[in-house]
Amino acid sequence: MCGIFGISGHKEASRLTYFGLYALQHRGQECTGIVTYDGKENHLQVGGGLVHDVFQEKDLSALVGEYAIGHVRYGSAGNRGVRSALPLSVRMAGGLQLAIAHDGKIINAPQLRKELEDEGAIFQSNSDTEIFIHLISHRLRNLSLEEAILDACKKIEGAYSVLILANGKLIALRDPHGFHPLLIGRMPDEKHSYVFASESCAFDLLEAELIRDVLPGEMVVVEKGTEEIVSYRFGEGTPVRQCIFELVYFARPDSTIFGENVYQCRKRMGHTMVREARQEVDCVIPFPDSGIYAALGAAQEAGAPYEHALIRNHYVGRTFIQPTQSMREFGVRVKINPVHSMIQDRKLMVVDDSIVRGTTVRTRVAKFREIGAKEVHFRVSSPPVLHPCCYGVDFPSSEELVAVHHSPEELRQELGLDSLHYLSIEGLMSTVSCPNSYCAACFTGVYPTALPIAE
Ligand code: SF4
Numbered sequence: 001m002c003g004i005f006g007i008s009g010h011k012e013a014s015r016l017t018y019f020g021l022y023a024l025q026h027r028g029q030e031c032t033g034i035v036t037y038d039g040k041e042n043h044l045q046v047g048g049g050l051v052h053d054v055f056q057e058k059d060l061s062a063l064v065g066e067y068a069i070g071h072v073r074y075g076s077a078g079n080r081g082v083r084s085a086l087p088l089s090v091r092m093a094g095g096l097q098l099a100i101a102h103d104g105k106i107i108n109a110p111q112l113r114k115e116l117e118d119e120g121a122i123f124q125s126n127s128d129t130e131i132f133i134h135l136i137s138h139r140l141r142n143l144s145l146e147e148a149i150l151d152a153c154k155k156i157e158g159a160y161s162v163l164i165l166a167n168g169k170l171i172a173l174r175d176p177h178g179f180h181p182l183l184i185g186r187m188p189d190e191k192h193s194y195v196f197a198s199e200s201c202a203f204d205l206l207e208a209e210l211i212r213d214v215l216p217g218e219m220v221v222v223e224k225g226t227e228e229i230v231s232y233r234f235g236e237g238t239p240v241r242q243c244i245f246e247l248v249y250f251a252r253p254d255s256t257i258f259g260e261n262v263y264q265c266r267k268r269m270g271h272t273m274v275r276e277a278r279q280e281v282d283c284v285i286p287f288p289d290s291g292i293y294a295a296l297g298a299a300q301e302a303g304a305p306y307e308h309a310l311i312r313n314h315y316v317g318r319t320f321i322q323p324t325q326s327m328r329e330f331g332v333r334v335k336i337n338p339v340h341s342m343i344q345d346r347k348l349m350v351v352d353d354s355i356v357r358g359t360t361v362r363t364r365v366a367k368f369r370e371i372g373a374k375e376v377h378f379r380v381s382s383p384p385v386l387h388p389c390c391y392g393v394d395f396p397s398s399e400e401l402v403a404v405h406h407s408p409e410e411l412r413q414e415l416g417l418d419s420l421h422y423l424s425i426e427g428l429m430s431t432v433s434c435p436n437s438y439c440a441a442c443f444t445g446v447y448p449t450a451l452p453i454a455e
Helices: 013-023 057-062 109-118 129-139 145-155 201-206 244-250 262-276 292-302 325-335 359-371 408-415 425-429
Strands: 002-007 031-037 042-048 067-073 088-091 097-106 158-166 169-174 183-186 194-197 209-213 218-222 229-233 283-286 310-312 336-338 347-352 375-380 419-422
Touching: 002 013, 002 097, 002 158, 002 169, 013 031, 013 057, 013 067, 013 194, 013 201, 031 097, 042 057, 042 088, 042 097, 067 097, 067 158, 088 129, 097 109, 097 129, 109 129, 129 145, 129 158, 145 169, 145 218, 169 194, 183 201, 194 201, 244 262, 244 425, 262 292, 262 347, 262 375, 262 425, 283 292, 292 347, 336 359, 347 359, 359 375, 359 408, 408 419
Parallel strands: 283 347, 347 375, 375 419
Antiparallel strands: 002 067, 002 194, 031 042, 031 067, 088 097, 097 158, 158 169, 169 218, 183 194, 183 209, 218 229, 310 336
């Protein structure tokens, strides 16, 4: 999973892209990059780490031009390090300067890469994104840029929300299933300055107006100096399958994506989860920060006070991305401190948005018992994660997914819980306005595409 941001026709393009990426930092912390176009050439800077570590004042001043795209990357298996940083920027035959930033995963990448290499293409990286460049470049011999991109999309299967900067044209596209979000906005008082971002929280920071989603199977083109956007459709007839895990876990609660306000959606998950498995408790407490919004809904539904009994140290990263088992357990301890008075002699309903490996839950429930909790009832605002994702979300392997090897009752016993309930898939889908337009394959095993063939 990654975050992308782009802007057209603004004299502060690099600085605004920096702030846009800042707002999207939760979508990727491994590396980041910005490309600008100054009317003659592209300027690129990428680096490993957080946005504020990679870009200093002098870097933003050197990224000149009124057009920019940027990217934050979440390191995934087989794709770590600065060599995988995006955007990519290339000069093509005929002088076309093309830069590209991509969120998602191309599931037929190995086949496409082999076909392109057989035709003479030389790849500079192992990133899926380079496949776009080679496919577009081949087609540019006979087609316009827009036609070349649309024709390349016919070959590509999988998840892609993409921004392309090409000699002052800013192009945004989303795969026909629409797996990952991409939104269109407009800068205040700048009619010809459009912004694109993975989530609306990036627009809020810039006081940009949210216009709408780039639709699944839509390519949007902003021409230099024009106020209009031109829309092209492709992949007609493909069922829309937006990633439900974006609403459960990834997106920021202050964002609107897929037409849903993430905060309200998570609260509805909490309400529904409690309606499915009621329990009398003294208080409802979230696992910070991931369980907060579902716990708010759960507390309202349960008629019990919402309390914070676990206080986060905000300077430690997510346990989800720690590399080794021993470091993860250390990470859990260093990151959260319990408030004893909220736990001792009380019946607790503890809420989180998912259980992936189970490491965090195990450590914290043991701590609640040690402190003297009377009862611990665990509620999860999504169904058990049972299957891998092929569309760019880097779950642990099946061996590491705790729900694959434990039924809810086995897990309840192993974790020493008084009760455990996962939100049902029907319950989850009841919290969104168009339930048939979502992918939930990591919960159900029903994949909207053919599965990728191993490399
Ligand atoms: S498999 Fe899960 S994480 Fe992957 S796109 Fe589908 S819902 Fe999202």
